[in-house]
Amino acid sequence: MTSDKNNSTKLDYNLVFTLLLLFIISCLAIYSAQTTGQYKENFLVKQILWYAVGVGIIASVITLDSDQLKKLTWYAYGFGLILLILVRVAPESIAPHINGAKSWFKVPALGSLQPSEFVKIFLILALAKVIEDHHLKNPVKTIQSDFWLLIKMGITTIIPIGLIMLQPDLGTSLVFLAIMLGMTFISGVSWKILLPIFAGGAFLIGIIFYFVLVQPDILEKYLGVKQYQFGRIYSWLDPYNYQSSEGYQLTQSLMSIGSGETSGKGYGNRDIYMPESQTDFIFSVVGEEFGFVGASVLISIFFLLIYHITKVGMETKNNFYTYLCVGVISMITFHVFQNIGMTIGLLPITGIPLPFISYGGSSLMGNMLGLGLVFSIRYHYKKYMFSTDA
Numbered sequence: 001m002t003s004d005k006n007n008s009t010k011l012d013y014n015l016v017f018t019l020l021l022l023f024i025i026s027c028l029a030i031y032s033a034q035t036t037g038q039y040k041e042n043f044l045v046k047q048i049l050w051y052a053v054g055v056g057i058i059a060s061v062i063t064l065d066s067d068q069l070k071k072l073t074w075y076a077y078g079f080g081l082i083l084l085i086l087v088r089v090a091p092e093s094i095a096p097h098i099n100g101a102k103s104w105f106k107v108p109a110l111g112s113l114q115p116s117e118f119v120k121i122f123l124i125l126a127l128a129k130v131i132e133d134h135h136l137k138n139p140v141k142t143i144q145s146d147f148w149l150l151i152k153m154g155i156t157t158i159i160p161i162g163l164i165m166l167q168p169d170l171g172t173s174l175v176f177l178a179i180m181l182g183m184t185f186i187s188g189v190s191w192k193i194l195l196p197i198f199a200g201g202a203f204l205i206g207i208i209f210y211f212v213l214v215q216p217d218i219l220e221k222y223l224g225v226k227q228y229q230f231g232r233i234y235s236w237l238d239p240y241n242y243q244s245s246e247g248y249q250l251t252q253s254l255m256s257i258g259s260g261e262t263s264g265k266g267y268g269n270r271d272i273y274m275p276e277s278q279t280d281f282i283f284s285v286v287g288e289e290f291g292f293v294g295a296s297v298l299i300s301i302f303f304l305l306i307y308h309i310t311k312v313g314m315e316t317k318n319n320f321y322t323y324l325c326v327g328v329i330s331m332i333t334f335h336v337f338q339n340i341g342m343t344i345g346l347l348p349i350t351g352i353p354l355p356f357i358s359y360g361g362s363s364l365m366g367n368m369l370g371l372g373l374v375f376s377i378r379y380h381y382k383k384y385m386f387s388t389d390a
Contacts, residue, residue, distance in 0.1 A: 012312070012378040018305050019371065022356040023051055025286070025298060030359050032268050033278040033285045043278050043359045046111075050361040054368030061372030065380045066320050069373070073125040077156075080122040083115035084163035099351075103167045104362075116172045117366030119160050123179055124327030124370070126156050131187045132320045146189045150197075153180060153187065171350030175334055182330025183323060209233075236348040249275055253343045257287030257295070264291030278359040280351055283343045298357070302336050309374050312381075321377045328370040 031044045064072070087095045087105055095105050104112035130152050138145040157180040161173045184194070211219050216230050235247035243251045256272040259265070270288050277285050287295045306329055313325030332355050339354040341347035353363045 010379045012308075012375055014308055015305075015371065015375060015378070018301060018308065019356070021301050022305075025301070026051075026282075026357045026359075028267070029282050029285045029357060030278050032270065032289060033274075033282060033359075035268070036270060036273065036277070046361070047359050047364070050364045051368075053361070054365055057365060057368050058372040058375055061369065062375045062379045064376055066318055069125065069324075069376070070129055070320065073122075073129045076122040077126040080115065080119035081160060081163065084119060084160060087115055088163065088166055101167045101169050103164075103169050103172075111361065114362035116160075116164050116167075116169065117362040118369065119164075120172075120175060120179065120331055120366055121369045121373070123157060123160060123176060124183070124324060124331065124373075127153055127180065127183045127327060128320050128323035130156055131183065131323050135188065135319070141188065141190070143190060143192065146193055149187060150184070150189050150193060153184060171338075171352045174338070174350065175331060175352065178334035179327050179330045182333075183327050186323065186326050232348050232350070236342075236345070239345060249281065250342075250345055250349060253281055253284040254345055256284040257344060260288040260291040260294075262291050263293050264289045279353055280339065280349075280358065281343055282354050282358045283340050286357075287343075299336075299340070302332070302355075306333055312374055312377055316377055316381055318377075324373050325377065328374060331370060332367070 026047060027044060030047050034041070034043045088102060090105070093106070095102055098104055098112070103116060104114050107113050131149065134145070134149045134152065138149075157176055161176050164173050164176070208219070212230060212233050220230075231242070231246035235242040235245070235250060239247035239250040239254070241247065252272060252274050256270070256274050259272060265271070265288060267289050270285065272288060274281050274284050283295070283298075286298055290297075309325050309329050309332075313322045313329070316322060316325075335352055335355045338347055338350060338352045339358070342349045342352070353360050355367045356364065
């Protein structure tokens with residue numbers, strides 16, 4: 001017997017409220033940023049329009065239950081791969097090079113559309129399907145079955161990463177790895193397999209850093225790493241020595257956030273020029289105008305968002321839904337940590353936007369698509385009065 005009380009509250013109002021707070025902060029920050037930015041466009045109006053499109057995306061996705069999502073998963077994943085291939089081979093008139101990368105489609109009247117932002121969500125769906133199907137076919141866990149699951153997850157992830165690295169776009173590729181890593185933790189793969197892999201990965205990262213600092217020509221020759229990507233590492237480690245070149249954005253961001261001190265200079269009272277402040281460095285706008293207090297409030301809202309999605313994932317008894325929640329959490333958490341980390345010098349600059357706050361149609365629609373999955377989980381979630389199933 002189904003509880004009528006639970007059926008009458010299908011919409012997740014806590015998630016709606018959190019999203020509304022992020023929308024308000026985004027509008028305030030973008031409006032302030034565009035008044036002192038290097039562009040003459042009205043980014044605020046465009047951001048509001050993208051949010052409206054995002055709400056439409058959520059309204060569409062929320063109607064799909066788990067069975068429908070599973071049926072659509074591989075079609076979406078395949079469609080995403082096709083888009084990544086097309087953006088690579090399309091002529092410059094359709095997919096121009098922007099900042100050294102061929103990652104966007106040029107859409108008349110709308111601007112640019114970045115397929116990889118949507119493929120993130122398609123990957124989350126695909127990995128959730130791979131994990132669930134594997135456990136259904138292998139109810140008894142063994143080292144061999146766990147290893148095979150890891151291989152399937154790796155293949156599913158490495159294909160889009162390979163296409164994205166051809167653009168090239170290292171920052172987005174790291175998001176894909178973060179998604180796979182987060183979903184691997186809850187996939188049930190034995191730690192006897194994971195620990196050696198993680199240890200080997202940490203060792204490999206150490207080796208790469210050694211070559212970046214000592215012999216960068218080897219990475220450039222054999223791995224195709226671009227010179228500007230080395231500059232991001234060097235400017236991260238010693239930004240003030242590269243203040244006139246690669247380190248300019250970071251030093252400006254550090255001065256901007258630092259000058260905000262505890263309570264900030266007040267809304268609209270910024271006096272430090274920050275390039276791309278409406279996109280990748282939107283956090284510096286918040287830090288300068290609202291100080292430590294305002295930045296902490298924003299981070300707290302992100303924490304509430306991630307906490308709520310975690311709660312949704314834990315409440316549902318549908319494993320596929322749980323995997324989806326973990327994928328969305330991994331994506332948002334990595335975006336927030338990387339974006340804020342790069343603006344305060346904790347991490348290298350990778351060009352990753354701050355979710356729901358930075359200006360950008362593709363990024364916002366991709367994140368709204370991810371939240372649409374969470375809304376769908378809550379919308380179709382049912383509790384039964386005489387059962388613990390859901």
